[in-house]
Amino acid sequence: MSINLSNAMLSPTYRGKVRDVYDLGDKLVLVSSDRLSAFDVVFNDTIPGKGKILNTISAHWFSLLKNIPNHFISTSPQDMPPQFSSKEFLERSILVRKTKRIDFECVVRAFLMGSAYKEYTANQTVAGERLPSKLPKGAKLPHPLFTPAVKNDTGHDENISFALMQSSIPQSADTLRDLSLKIFSFAANKLKEKGILLLDTKFEFGILDEKILLIDEVFTPDSSRFVEIEEYEKAMRDGGEIPTMDKQIIRDYVESIGWNKIAPAPRLPKEIIEKTVLQYKKIEKIILGIKN
Ligand SMILES: Nc1ncnc2c1ncn2[C@@H]1O[C@H](COP(=O)(O)OP(=O)(O)O)[C@@H](O)[C@H]1O
Numbered sequence: 678m679s680i681n682l683s684n685a686m687l688s689p690t691y692r693g694k695v696r697d698v699y700d701l702g703d704k705l706v707l708v709s710s711d712r713l714s715a716f717d718v719v720f721n722d723t724i725p726g727k728g729k730i731l732n733t734i735s736a737h738w739f740s741l742l743k744n745i746p747n748h749f750i751s752t753s754p755q756d757m758p759p760q761f762s763s764k765e766f767l768e769r770s771i772l773v774r775k776t777k778r779i780d781f782e783c784v785v786r787a788f789l790m791g792s793a794y795k796e797y798t799a800n801q802t803v804a805g806e807r808l809p810s811k812l813p814k815g816a817k818l819p820h821p822l823f824t825p826a827v828k829n830d831t832g833h834d835e836n837i838s839f840a841l842m843q844s845s846i847p848q849s850a851d852t853l854r855d856l857s858l859k860i861f862s863f864a865a866n867k868l869k870e871k872g873i874l875l876l877d878t879k880f881e882f883g884i885l886d887e888k889i890l891l892i893d894e895v896f897t898p899d900s901s902r903f904v905e906i907e908e909y910e911k912a913m914r915d916g917g918e919i920p921t922m923d924k925q926i927i928r929d930y931v932e933s934i935g936w937n938k939i940a941p942a943p944r945l946p947k948e949i950i951e952k953t954v955l956q957y958k959k960i961e962k963i964i965l966g967i968k969n
């Protein structure tokens with residue numbers, strides 16, 4: 678594969694909260710850093726090894742999602758532009774097709790967690806859909822729900838109803854919902870075989886040559902909540918927190934010290950960082966064991 682590098686720079690074209698994006702014209706190199714964001718704020722502390730884990734997990738899922746049109750090109754060193762040939766870059770980088778991003782987060786939830794639980798306690802709805810009463814936090818939903826949010830690069834993403842999404846992008850909203858539910862159930866089934874529940878996840882899509890492609894990252898612990906089935910059942914039975922394998926430890930810690938979720942983020946104790954690293958490593962091992 679030949680890539681024209683005349684315009685490529687070694688400083689990123691765009692810095693997301695976690696990934697650095699290098700624009701190569703019609704392609705992008707996404708480089709996952711060890712940066713941590715929670716409640717949409719980037720922390721000063723990093724999670725050592727996180728970028729490599731995210732990149733490996735996402736590339737693995739893209740290799741399983743061949744039937745879903747997506748942005749993945751390669752993670753092979755021979756396909757990467759020479760600027761990315763150091764080990765440091767290679768293990769964190771993915772070469773993808775550049776698309777025009779659709780500015781909605783396509784969230785699917787099979788369980789009542791996070792902002793969906795907050796909406797439920799306020800209105801007994803999730804993404805505007807009325808649910809049975811008295812569901813506890815973490816309850817399995819009657820069926821997986823598509824709960825979109827507007828993507829906001831400088832602030833908090835905003836949950837919206839599906840009806841609002843339909844009115845803003847009438848040509849593609851139904852397709853995005855159907856695709857999201859389909860991809861979610863594919864992964865949820867694979868994970869279940871490994872003893873893992875996929876509680877919820879977030880997808881992004883983009884347009885290239887008038888076609889919708891799955892872009893960004895897929896089924897990583899930054900975009901999804903995973904929990905061991907046994908741990909889930911224990912927590913629901915005993916009333917404890919559901920120990921998801923992601924940055925929940927950090928969310929719990931910063932809430933416990935009363936942080937107002939406005940930058941700057943607080944510094945993190947060493948043991949909180951170490952526990953988080955273990956969670957990311959644990960789910961990586963499980964996902965990499967999933968075969969086609
Ligand atoms: N194939 C693609 N085409 C265009 N943009 C993409 C593609 N894949 C990912 N992106 C964008 O690249 C950025 C990745 O960086 P990230 O750290 O995830 O940012 P964010 O702060 O928005 O979460 C995001 O803005 C994402 O929407």
Ligand SMILES: [Mg+2]
Pocket residue numbers: 693
């Ligand atoms: Mg992102």
